[in-house]
Amino acid sequence: MSKVSLPRHVHRVVSRGREYFYYQERRGTLHAGERIRLPNDPQTPEFWNAVRQAQGTFGPTPTDTIGALIDAFEVSWATRQRKISKGTQEHYRRYLKPARKAWGDLPARELRPRHVDALIRKIGADKPGAANNILDALKAMVSWANGPVELLTHDPTQGVERFSKGEGHRPWTSQQLAFAEQVFTGTIRRFFFLSRYTGQRISDVVRLSPNDVDDGGFSLPQKKTGVKPWCPIFPELEAEMVTWERRPGPYLLQSSGKSAGKPFSTNQMWKAFDRERKKYSVLSGAVPHGLRANAVIRLRGEGYTALQISDMVGMSVEMVESYSRHADRKASGQAVLREFQERDASQIVKRLESGKRK
Structure with a gap:
């Protein structure tokens, strides 16, 4: 059978060709x-x-509960025809926890859309993004359970609505970008340049290394999605990388404490950035994921299509368009303004030439 990750203290024994x-x-x-x-x-x-x-x-434990269904869903990941990335697995596991907490012992056949809707509304009142992620995870599980495994015969997520997406992560302002480029040093500076010019998530930036360079760009499967974009190494980043010490391993290594010389985890890199951000009021509100938006907006402004940017950054076309919307609207508005100014200037010149206006 396919390899399955077993929990602690569980041992597999093979005897006479059979597994126990x-x-x-x-x-x-x-x-x-x-x-x-x-x-x-x-x-x-x-x-x-x-x-x-x-x-x-101890005692009898039902096998048709929501908790048991979540367990079976998680186990299925190892044998799916279409592989689920480690990042997506972590995402599902995290956002199915509220469902397990709310209905773990509830028979799966008794879960109804009204139950799901009540949970999503309750969580979404304060955290709409988390509520949407929970609903997405539930839909993925229900879709699987209603398939060939036949662990469900109804859809308890049917009709439950997502919350509106909102603005998403805000790009850094031009002032914040200029400040970081001027002030940041060391590892934080490397992190800033890699994030700004590749548009990758923290979880992927901390893994980038010289081994990922492929004919003038970075090629690295994303941890969350498994997508393998090809990110051009733009001149600004290339000029910065020339100054970096050549050594094996990731570009970003910890420089102090017991972990000196070791790679960063996503959480460790976030904490290091947060410590630096707290030093400067100008960086208030700036988050690493905002640099992902900056990368997309820059590429959009240079005339690349959403599909081209999707290939370079490893982001869905829909998300590229979402991040680019403000920049596109601003560019459209500025184009209209320039047209009015040019038209007005042309009219003034004609009137002066006719001598009817001074």
């Missing part, structure tokens, strides 16, 4: 715990409920 699974804490030590036989198929809700029982949840 057992739960045993401190296996192989003098203090080994009881060896508990588990169901043979780790891709069923029964298997994961047996694991929870072995971990200390």
